[in-house]
Amino acid sequence: MDTALDTRTESQQIVQDNLDYTLFSWSKQKGQNPLAIKYAEGVYLYDYDDNRVIDFSSGLMNVNIGHGNQRITEAVMKQMQEVAYVTPSCVTKARGELGKKLAEICPGDLNKAFFTLCGATSIENALKLARISTGRHKIITRYQSYHGASYGAASAGGDPRKLPMDSQQAPNFVHIDIPYGYRWEYGEENLLKECLQRFERTIAFEGPGNIAAILLEGASGSSGCFTYPKGFLKGIRKLCDQHGILLIMDEVMSGFGRTGKWFGFEHEDIVPDMICMAKGLTCGYLPFGCLMVTDRIASKFDDAMLPLGLTYSAHPVCCAAALETLKIYEDENLIENTRAMERYLNGRIEELKKQHPSIGDWRNQGLLGCLEIVKDRSTREAMAPFNAKPDEMVVMNKVAAKIRELGMYTFVRWNYVFIAPPLCVTKEQIDEGLAIISEALKIADANVLRG
Secondary structure (H helix, E strand, O other), X not given: OOHHHHHOOHHHXXXXXXXXXXXXXXXXXXXXXXXXXXXXXXXXXXXXOOOEEEEOOHHHHOOOOOEOOHHHXXXXXXXXXXXXXXOOOOOOHHHHHHHHHHHHHOOOOEEEEEEEOOHHHHHHHHHHHHHHHHOOOEEEEEOOOOOOOOHHHHHHOOOHHHHHHXXXXXXXXXXXXXXXXXXXXXXXXXXXXXXXXHHXXXXXXXXXXXXXXXXXXXXXXXXXOOOOOOOHHHHHHHHHHHHOOEEEEEOOOOOOOOOOOOOHHHHHOOOOOEEEEOHHHOOOOOOOEEEEEEHHHHHOOOOOOOOOOOOOOOOHHHHHHHHHHHHHHHHOOHHHHHHHHHHHHHHHHHHHHHHOOOEEEEEEEOOEEEEXXXXXXXXXXXXXXXXXOHHHOHHHHHHHHHHHHOOEEOOXXXXXXXXXXXXXXXXXXXXXXXXXXXXXXXXXXXXXXOO
């Protein structure tokens, strides 16, 4: 027996077992230094040495209701004591009640739920259904977006994480670069016009009769929280109606209160043809997703086979967890709290801008925001470029390391620092988190170019 093992703490042993026997997502495997989490509550994570870490990104922007809510535990236990699994051709009370509740939440005639396993499987099935129901094959999406890691979802997205499998991408995806306000020089009124004209030109170039759907995030997330110009989604809805194109909204990250409404697209009062859901549907307590479709689309399969299927579709335990999660949003007024905390957070960020010359921009909807860190406010030169190489990430890596050292878990990607705490966050907890970020940004400030 290796005597070195005898001297390890429980935490060190847990970390070592994970390093030795598991693989880590989106990372080189050597040099990992993960947090070993024993339990979590509210906006906090606790490791095996009882150190408290504030979670300022809600896990993967999915733990909207906060950690450790035992109402989910009780709902899951109750369902498992009744029946843990039935095939998707059978039904349960939880499945029907969840479908009914989602139909109440969703606008228009989005009344039919196909339950999936995660965000990527929601996207995959939306792509398949769009092509089957229209008889068309092309999907228009945005370059700076992320829709999941499976082949179809990754090909639909524009995130550079797909580039290592570039030669294996799924076909018939057309990408558009949508400008965003901070790096647009020609006036806000021209930004909306340019964004919509890019779609109009692309539809004309690709052939309207070939395009099955336009797929967009309800609100931008891990690509940089880019906000659409006001009126953009209404314009896209009009284009879709004009050409018989379906509109698919990816609300996997932006849904379920994250932007201050049930769904991000509701800020423009539109009704899409499909909504892809996951993350906030069960808040990570169990893996689960949903594709919500209109009655019009669903009716196409009244007398024809619906060619969608998953072994764990409508899993009873996951349905029970999701149903209880939706009740928690309402009972604890989490969407109302999100709007209140958005106002408070935005005000506090304005104060931080005065202290830190490295803050170039702050983009936020509800509690889905990020700071864009720059070397020079006048030129807006980024502290690290898009898809930065390791040697271009030196400063931002130091910022990220300081954030973790000071007891925070959140994402630092390229020149972005993400701020997306659970929707149950309080003003005091926002202040606590921003104090950590402010201290870390002193490292970035020291690298600002000064004339």
